[in-house]
Amino acid sequence: MIATLIAKDLKLYARNRLYSFLTVFALLAYIGIYFLVPASTNEELSIGLALEVPQEHPLVQYVVRFMEPQLFTSREALLASVEEGEVTAGLVITREVLARLQQGQAVNLPLYVTPGTPSYLQEALADVVAVAINDLVSPGGGRMRLIEETEEVLGPDLMGASLSMRQRLLPMLVMFVLLIEAFGMATLINQEVVTDTVRALLVTPLRTSQFIAGKALLSVGLAITQVLILLVATGQIVTAPLQLLVLILLGGLFMTGVAFLIAAIARDYMGVFTWGLVFVLPMMLPGLTVAFPGMASAWMEWIPSFFLVDGLHRALNFQVSWGELSGNLVSLLGISLLLLALGGTLLRRRFQ
Amino acid sequence: MAQPAIVAEDLTYRYGDLTAVDHISFQVEEGEIIGMLGPNGAGKTTTVMMLTGQIRPAEGRARVLGMDIVKETKQIQRHIGVTFETTNLYEQLNAVENLQLFARLYGVRADIRDLLEKVGLAGREKERVANYSKGMKQRLMVARAMLHNPRILFLDEPTHGLDPVSSRTIHTLIQEAAERGTAVFLTTHDMMEADKLCHRVAFINQGKIVALDTPAALKLRYGKRALRVEVEAPDGRVTTHEIPLDGSDGIQELAMLAQRGRILTVHSEEATLEDIFIQLTGRGLVG
Amino acid sequence: MSLQRIVVLLGKEARLNATNVFFAYSIAMPIVLSLLVGLVFGDIFSGMPRLGIYAEGETELLGLLDAKGSLQVRVYESPDVLRGDVRRGAVQVGLILPAGFDQALRRGEVTRIHALRWGEASLRDLALIETAVADVMVELAGIPTPVQVEAVPLGKVQVASWSQRFLPLLVIMAVLLGGLLVPATSLITEKQSRTLVAVTTTPTTLLEVYASKVLLGLLIGLFTGWATLFLNNAFGGQAALLLGVLGLGALAASLLGALLGTLSKDMDTFIAVVKGLGLLLWGPGILALIPQVPEWVARIFPTYYIVDPVLQISQRGAGFSELAGELAILLALVGTLLLALVHIVERRKEKMALAE
Numbered sequence: 001m002i003a004t005l006i007a008k009d010l011k012l013y014a015r016n017r018l019y020s021f022l023t024v025f026a027l028l029a030y031i032g033i034y035f036l037v038p039a040s041t042n043e044e045l046s047i048g049l050a051l052e053v054p055q056e057h058p059l060v061q062y063v064v065r066f067m068e069p070q071l072f073t074s075r076e077a078l079l080a081s082v083e084e085g086e087v088t089a090g091l092v093i094t095r096e097v098l099a100r101l102q103q104g105q106a107v108n109l110p111l112y113v114t115p116g117t118p119s120y121l122q123e124a125l126a127d128v129v130a131v132a133i134n135d136l137v138s139p140g141g142g143r144m145r146l147i148e149e150t151e152e153v154l155g156p157d158l159m160g161a162s163l164s165m166r167q168r169l170l171p172m173l174v175m176f177v178l179l180i181e182a183f184g185m186a187t188l189i190n191q192e193v194v195t196d197t198v199r200a201l202l203v204t205p206l207r208t209s210q211f212i213a214g215k216a217l218l219s220v221g222l223a224i225t226q227v228l229i230l231l232v233a234t235g236q237i238v239t240a241p242l243q244l245l246v247l248i249l250l251g252g253l254f255m256t257g258v259a260f261l262i263a264a265i266a267r268d269y270m271g272v273f274t275w276g277l278v279f280v281l282p283m284m285l286p287g288l289t290v291a292f293p294g295m296a297s298a299w300m301e302w303i304p305s306f307f308l309v310d311g312l313h314r315a316l317n318f319q320v321s322w323g324e325l326s327g328n329l330v331s332l333l334g335i336s337l338l339l340l341a342l343g344g345t346l347l348r349r350r351f352q
Numbered sequence: 353m354a355q356p357a358i359v360a361e362d363l364t365y366r367y368g369d370l371t372a373v374d375h376i377s378f379q380v381e382e383g384e385i386i387g388m389l390g391p392n393g394a395g396k397t398t399t400v401m402m403l404t405g406q407i408r409p410a411e412g413r414a415r416v417l418g419m420d421i422v423k424e425t426k427q428i429q430r431h432i433g434v435t436f437e438t439t440n441l442y443e444q445l446n447a448v449e450n451l452q453l454f455a456r457l458y459g460v461r462a463d464i465r466d467l468l469e470k471v472g473l474a475g476r477e478k479e480r481v482a483n484y485s486k487g488m489k490q491r492l493m494v495a496r497a498m499l500h501n502p503r504i505l506f507l508d509e510p511t512h513g514l515d516p517v518s519s520r521t522i523h524t525l526i527q528e529a530a531e532r533g534t535a536v537f538l539t540t541h542d543m544m545e546a547d548k549l550c551h552r553v554a555f556i557n558q559g560k561i562v563a564l565d566t567p568a569a570l571k572l573r574y575g576k577r578a579l580r581v582e583v584e585a586p587d588g589r590v591t592t593h594e595i596p597l598d599g600s601d602g603i604q605e606l607a608m609l610a611q612r613g614r615i616l617t618v619h620s621e622e623a624t625l626e627d628i629f630i631q632l633t634g635r636g637l638v639g
Numbered sequence: 640m641s642l643q644r645i646v647v648l649l650g651k652e653a654r655l656n657a658t659n660v661f662f663a664y665s666i667a668m669p670i671v672l673s674l675l676v677g678l679v680f681g682d683i684f685s686g687m688p689r690l691g692i693y694a695e696g697e698t699e700l701l702g703l704l705d706a707k708g709s710l711q712v713r714v715y716e717s718p719d720v721l722r723g724d725v726r727r728g729a730v731q732v733g734l735i736l737p738a739g740f741d742q743a744l745r746r747g748e749v750t751r752i753h754a755l756r757w758g759e760a761s762l763r764d765l766a767l768i769e770t771a772v773a774d775v776m777v778e779l780a781g782i783p784t785p786v787q788v789e790a791v792p793l794g795k796v797q798v799a800s801w802s803q804r805f806l807p808l809l810v811i812m813a814v815l816l817g818g819l820l821v822p823a824t825s826l827i828t829e830k831q832s833r834t835l836v837a838v839t840t841t842p843t844t845l846l847e848v849y850a851s852k853v854l855l856g857l858l859i860g861l862f863t864g865w866a867t868l869f870l871n872n873a874f875g876g877q878a879a880l881l882l883g884v885l886g887l888g889a890l891a892a893s894l895l896g897a898l899l900g901t902l903s904k905d906m907d908t909f910i911a912v913v914k915g916l917g918l919l920l921w922g923p924g925i926l927a928l929i930p931q932v933p934e935w936v937a938r939i940f941p942t943y944y945i946v947d948p949v950l951q952i953s954q955r956g957a958g959f960s961e962l963a964g965e966l967a968i969l970l971a972l973v974g975t976l977l978l979a980l981v982h983i984v985e986r987r988k989e990k991m992a993l994a995e
Contacts, residue, residue, distance in 0.1 A: 148751045
């Protein structure tokens with residue numbers, strides 16, 4: 001009976017052109033977005049230096065040793081390289097500049113930056129150069145001598161190999177696929193209520209529990225399939241296949257619980273839309289904080305979807321062990337079962 | 353003797369403070385068509401919902417095919433077919449797909465083509481139900497209810513708002529089912545339909561059954577029979593007279609009228625079920 | 640045509656469509672997409688390095704760092720909260736400054752500070768934070784800085800950012816979805832529920848019904864177009880001209896919606912048609928994402944004449960005279976759609992009269 005129901009729902013899904021179109025479109029869009037964003041992080045701030053003075057000059061040697069610039073033979077070559085974006089910024093040291101620096105006189109140095117450089121980065125680059133040169137030429141010695149710094153690293157140390165935007169984006173995209181699927185499932189269930197077909201089904205030997213189980217299986221199946229397509233298309237499934245499969249399965253259960261809740265509360269199509277936004281938007285926040293950690297905040301770790309996104313992030317990007325992932329898995333399983341039980345009970349009450 | 357198809361005793365249902373069905377008791381035999389007649393909100397659909405296991409009665413009990421409607425709902429639902437007062441088909445599927453789905457849920461192999469032929473949908477079976485007219489949808493709902501040869505058919509307003517052709521098709525199907533021994537529980541507020549189809553009718557008003565019997569017996573008990581006679585006097589004036597047939601000597605009165613002038617027409621008059629309903633409840637069947 | 644009746648019908652349309660999912664979709668979609676593009680490609684989250692500071696005493700360092708445009712600085716009330724935020728990457732570096740930090744710095748004493756580093760922070764951001772902090776420390780310590788460096792961006796033309804490249808597509812989606820969906824879907828719904836016949840048996844004419852639907856589509860398209868430009872900081876200075884051009888674009892979309900709504904048998908057919916027309920509609924927006932494609936290719940698409948004038952005015956400050964050619968084509972487009980719609984409405988009127 002459950003198989004019959006699932007076959008019927010799949011047929012209805014395929015016949016609903018809007019939904020099937022949106023599902024395929026969204027999946028393609030996610031894959032497209034993944035490949036559009038940069039695959040690597042630009043860890044370097046390359047600075048070019050054109051010297052109109054002898055390289056052997058001690059001050060010049062200090063600058064070269066400190067900033068490790070790319071050297072250019074002429075101002076023109078440097079400017080061309082900056083304009084092309086081959087180096088982030090470029091500095092020209094003329095005889096006059098050198099002379100003034102030696103005499104300890106104030107100097108205004110132009111730092112040429114690549115077109116399109118954001119203003120904050122322009123200012124930051126100017127700071128980098130100013131601090132470096134002032135440190136060298138300052139008679140009292142730079143701030144280096146004033147500060148003793150102890151450093152503590154929190155979280156996995158990726159110094160020099162930080163995650164790319166793509167890697168950060170993927171857990172969020174998986175979350176989006178799951179939550180959009182929750183929307184679709186809630187609509188499908190709601191449609192059965194609004195069109196009263198659920199009554200026709202439940203006066204047959206079909207039990208309410210079988211009806212709900214059919215929806216849950218379909219929902220988890222659709223969610224898993226879509227996420228798998230996304231992970232296979234992006235090539236990331238290979239990073240931790242087993243852990244990802246378990247996480248996706250739990251994610252599917254979690255999302256089904258959310259869908260049941262929305263469907264049980266919403267009276268009609270607009271209700272699904274409104275309640276969907278109420279449930280789905282906050283659930284998206286933890287995903288956003290993985291992609292954009294600047295948004296992260298302690299309270300967001302209380303949003304149920306955090307355990308899923310965080311688990312996906314760690315499995316995809318840090319190759320964590322099962323032990324390290326167990327906290328996420330247990331919490332996610334607990335929350336998913338709770339949501340399923342609550343959503344299922346409310347739905348059952350709605351049908352009776 | 354075979355057990356009754358339905359036995360209801362003191363069946364009651366409440367929506368909050370409103371008692372929708374108020375301690376009703378009745379019995380339906382196999383092969384019998386019983387019509388529940390009443391205006392909107394009288395409690396007809398609520399009764400169907402209780403008997404088909406969609407809602408639980410607040411008080412009283414009922415047995416359908418000898419099984420308890422609360423404890424053995426799913427066993428009962430294997431043997432009943434239901435149509436609803438509103439259309440609830442999968443509109444994106446075609447007629448065959450709709451029927452196949454329910455055949456699988458009942459676990460039967462039905463001759464869907466034959467059934468569609470009977471309800472007059474042959475030739476349109478591959479079209480999406482969304483494109484069907486109201487009558488076609490209603491006929492498909494009846495076909496869905498009869499798919500598994502149920503022992504009882506619950507038909508909630510099956511011909512409401514339909515064209516005469518669709519109504520006639522559905523009436524034929526109901527009569528054929530009853531002839532095969534299926535008990536039919538029909539709700540309607542169309543007294544002509546009830547009169548024509550039902551072996552017995554129950555008048556339900558404000559949740560209570562106010563009368564339950566065969567249409568003929570009801571008319572006999574509550575209706576008044578009369579003759580309407582048109583007489584032309586010698587001066588050419590035409591007058592109309594009503595001669596009651598119950599408790600009076602009608603033949604003598606007719607003879608007296610014949611002496612007064614020329615009898616132009618004689619019509620017998622009989623009370624309709626609606627007249628009786630109004631007489632019993634003080635309200636009409638519509639509204 | 641009675642203006643009063645059109646206004647009455649417009650009110651009815653607005654009330655009825657408020658619960659139409661396409662109405663919500665057409666308004667929400669461009670706004671959500673604008674936010675998403677902003678999020679993913681930059682304007683909202685610029686990638687500026689993030690520094691958190693917990694100071695045990697008073698320090699001027701906070702004010703000086705805050706004044707810098709190269710860092711996002713957050714001040715913390717407790718070292719534990721700072722630690723938590725560094726751990727989750729809300730700030731990439733956390734500094735715990737001891738009491739009397741400023742005074743020690745000014746006296747030239749060696750000062751000990753504790754730095755917390757988020758393990759996932761990029762080298763680039765760490766370097767930027769470090770130099771920005773160093774710069775203000777030098778200033779605070781009163782160490783002379785003879786060298787001042789000023790950034791000079793090269794090149795006359797700014798390279799288009801991803802958010803800029805997405806803007807044409809967003810504008811097309813906003814104006815088209817807003818203008819097209821609501822008239823089309825409401826016409827289909829009316830056709831299916833046969834309410835159109837009920838309205839036209841009153842003194843209201845079919846043309847007035849259509850006018851009210853087109854007007855609603857125009858207003859929604861105008862709003863969504865405006866909201867998209869506003870959210871993308873692309874509103875420019877010439878509000879009247881921009882509103883006029885956006886209005887023309889929304890009118891074209893709305894007329895197209897009414898046409899499609901009239902010609903589509905049901906919702907499924909309509910969606911299939913929109914999908915089929917998709918490339919024709921979104922073409923200029925998709926092409927703008929690929930700078931290698933020459934501009935003339937985009938000119939083949941009718942929607943180019945909606946989006947290009949809008950962007951010319953809002954982003955490049957173009958005036959009416961520069962856009963006269965494109966606006967003439969847009970006007971011709973609107974005229975053609977209007978004529979086609981009136982023709983079809985007249986034919987429908989005849990059909991309805993015959994049916995009666």
